[in-house]
Amino acid sequence: MGTTQIHLRNPYIIAWWSAAFPGFGHLLLSKYLRGFVLFVWEVVVNVHANVNLAMVYSFQGEIEMAKNILDTRWLLIYIPVYIFAIWDSYRTTVDLNKIYLLAEREEHPFNTFSISPLEINYLDKRNPILAVIWSLFVPGLGQLYIHRIVTAFFVIVWIVAFSYYSYGLQAISLLFLGEIQKATSVLKPEWLLFFPSIYGFAIYDSYVNTVENNKLYEKVQRKYLKVNYQDPTFKILKGQKVK
Structure with missing residues (x-):
């Protein structure tokens, strides 16, 4: 149902996307189930806590209105999960980068x-x-x-x-x-x-x-050409120029 691969990523960029919208960092890592849960949670809690609406009022300089419209019953569960999404996406990126480096050395077929x-x-x-x-x-x-x-x-x-x-x-x-x-x-x-x-x-x-x-x-093309067409005795010596 799709093309999924592990490759090197910047953990800070993935964490930033989780901060922009919980779930996006995990979707970038192809961690779909976790990403879907966090995304739906963000939408439901954000709408019920009036977070976006409070942001609009704060942009307009109506700080008191922004404070009054926030629903603390929802807001207080918003913060810990929001922080978890950022932390978990960062941690997972670091782990997947290590797995990628190990997979590169194994030269596993695709x-x-x-x-x-x-x-x-x-x-x-x-x-x-x-x-x-x-x-x-x-x-x-x-x-x-x-x-x-x-x-x-x-x-x-x-x-x-x-x-x-x-x-x-x-x-x-x-x-x-x-x-x-x-x-x-x-x-x-x-x-x-x-x-x-x-x-x-x-x-x-x-x-x-x-x-x-x-x-x-x-990468797959290079490996295919090397295995099927390159002479096994072919070697490039150190410092030698290839014409």
């Missing part, structure tokens, strides 16, 4: 082609810029382009949910009709503020994984 009743998946080179462009149109399409089916399905479902509950598409329609005041009034900011995070994640994830898939494709 499965580059698979056929199942639902899908055909194969390793191929793709254009990272094209993955970004598709993600800009609709988050999730970039993941479909590089065959990350699970992430693509998850992102597309949630972008539809955020669009529906934020009235974002309705606001865009009113904006095109010139009804700016009405377009602003229909928007639901507590849902609208989820868009920057999910758009940014979709673009970053599709670009990085396209680049890494391309590296893996070239």
